[in-house]
Amino acid sequence: MKSFDVIVNGGGLAGATLAIALARQGRRVAVIEAIARNAPTQPSYDERSLVINAASLNILKSLDLLPVELERVPVARIEVNHAGGFGYLTLKASDFGRQQFGAVIVARELGEVLNQALTSADHIELICPDSLVDFAVREDRVEVRLASDQRLSARLLVGADGNRSTVRELAALPCQVHDYGESAMVFNVQARLAPPATAWERFTSNGPLALLPLADGRLGVVWIDSSAAIAEALQWTDQRLLNALSDRFGQDLGGFSQPGRRASYPLVRQRTPWPVAERVVLVGNAANAVHPVSAQGLNLGLRDVGGLVDAVTGAPDPGIHAILNRYARDRQADQDATVRYTDTLARAFTNPSRLAAFGAGLGLAAHAAWPTLSARLAQAAMGFREPVCSLARTPPQASGTGIA
Ligand SMILES: Cc1cc2nc3c(=O)[nH]c(=O)nc-3n(C[C@H](O)[C@H](O)[C@H](O)COP(=O)(O)OP(=O)(O)OC[C@H]3O[C@@H](n4cnc5c(N)ncnc54)[C@H](O)[C@@H]3O)c2cc1C
Numbered sequence: 001m002k003s004f005d006v007i008v009n010g011g012g013l014a015g016a017t018l019a020i021a022l023a024r025q026g027r028r029v030a031v032i033e034a035i036a037r038n039a040p041t042q043p044s045y046d047e048r049s050l051v052i053n054a055a056s057l058n059i060l061k062s063l064d065l066l067p068v069e070l071e072r073v074p075v076a077r078i079e080v081n082h083a084g085g086f087g088y089l090t091l092k093a094s095d096f097g098r099q100q101f102g103a104v105i106v107a108r109e110l111g112e113v114l115n116q117a118l119t120s121a122d123h124i125e126l127i128c129p130d131s132l133v134d135f136a137v138r139e140d141r142v143e144v145r146l147a148s149d150q151r152l153s154a155r156l157l158v159g160a161d162g163n164r165s166t167v168r169e170l171a172a173l174p175c176q177v178h179d180y181g182e183s184a185m186v187f188n189v190q191a192r193l194a195p196p197a198t199a200w201e202r203f204t205s206n207g208p209l210a211l212l213p214l215a216d217g218r219l220g221v222v223w224i225d226s227s228a229a230i231a232e233a234l235q236w237t238d239q240r241l242l243n244a245l246s247d248r249f250g251q252d253l254g255g256f257s258q259p260g261r262r263a264s265y266p267l268v269r270q271r272t273p274w275p276v277a278e279r280v281v282l283v284g285n286a287a288n289a290v291h292p293v294s295a296q297g298l299n300l301g302l303r304d305v306g307g308l309v310d311a312v313t314g315a316p317d318p319g320i321h322a323i324l325n326r327y328a329r330d331r332q333a334d335q336d337a338t339v340r341y342t343d344t345l346a347r348a349f350t351n352p353s354r355l356a357a358f359g360a361g362l363g364l365a366a367h368a369a370w371p372t373l374s375a376r377l378a379q380a381a382m383g384f385r386e387p388v389c390s391l392a393r394t395p396p397q398a399s400g401t402g403i404a
Contacts, residue, residue, distance in 0.1 A: 007157050008031045014285070047188075049105075049107075052298070132144055156280075159281070183264045189218065189260070190217060219253075241262075270288060333385075
């Protein structure tokens with residue numbers, strides 16, 4: 001049986017980043033990934049535009065995962081508004097002494113960088129395509145059985161296997177699941193007069209709509225509505241889609257054109273209150289999945305990665321109780337706050353109650369009026385929630401690819 005320090009089940013964005021970080025500590029890591037790396041069905045590395053916040057950019061940069069050739073479009077201004085309601089908020093990174101809140105990166109392109117790093121790292125064995133089907137804890141090790149019937153052992157097993165985590169299920173870790181009954185439709189468009197480095201979050205009574213800056217004047221659209229409405233919108237002609245986008249957005253930035261391919265994702269909230277068991281820990285979506293409003297999911301997962309890396313640094317045995325419990329305790333406040341915050345945003349503006357919509361408008365107006373409130377919002381948007389992990393704190397290099 002092959003033996004490792006750590007087995008990471010799931011080579012998506014969170015699992016791959018964790019494996020790379022652990023291998024840099026000199027640990028021998030096995031990554032098990034169910035889907036072939038370049039398969040069009042690889043769920044983690046599709047065409048979605050991800051807003052990677054400042055803290056997460058620092059994490060990636062610390063691990064040399066932001067090469068110059070990786071396209072990242074800065075977000076220096078965020079416009080938040082409420083269709084049919086009052087309240088309007090503009091957040092400018094410069095008001096908070098920053099050049100940018102974060103940057104938009106296409107998941108597929110980040111996936112290519114991670115893939116390259118995974119396959120070239122000295123201490124990583126990528127086992128793909130294969131999947132974990134069972135594990136058992138034996139004294140100071142965990143033994144894993146794969147679908148291929150191969151067996152591996154390690155000090156620590158990490159479940160980074162997404163919303164339907166097999167590791168979470170086999171470890172019998174309780175997870176609270178809420179189905180929003182909504183889906184996100186994702187595509188990109190050309191906008192004739194898109195201002196640079198600007199992202200929009202518009203709350204409508206049917207669900208939020210985000211427009212994110214991409215290269216060459218294109219915008220990534222994340223359009224959320226009931227799953228039935230999204231199923232219909234996926235069938236619209238391009239012209240109908242563009243007209244509906246202008247209506248929903250309330251303006252057309254000089255004219256929308258050339259919509260790209262549409263994809264959709266059902267939305268759930270998942271919270272695993274205590275994501276550790278004997279020699280097992282969950283990170284990323286395997287632990288917590290959040291509504292995409294305000295772009296927090298992967299950012300939260302990368303902070304899990306940073307927290308776990310800190311927790312195991314220097315430990316001869318990364319799987320012992322004391323380490324995993326400390327990790328769970330240290331991460332709890334951030335995980336709770338992020339799940340609660342995104343859930344509140346997802347519900348507040350779409351609540352049919354006029355009172356709730358009024359309250360949401362008031363919330364925006366209050367954030368706009370009181371600098372301390374918008375500073376808190378901006379700080380959360382940038383991902384610097386205490387305790388900030390070492391990888392996120394690392395000062396950016398002079399090359400300008402990190403966050404000032
Ligand atoms: C529309 C939309 C927009 C979003 N926008 C943003 C954004 O702007 N910013 C942001 O921070 N987040 C965003 N997110 C969230 C973000 O995409 C996810 O949080 C992130 O992709 C989760 O990464 P992960 O690695 O934890 O899980 P996943 O991406 O689900 O990866 C899990 C991996 O595990 C593998 N796997 C599963 N089971 C097994 C098994 N038994 N054995 C082996 N392998 C297995 C899977 O094949 C997969 O590769 C968005 C999400 C959506 C839906």
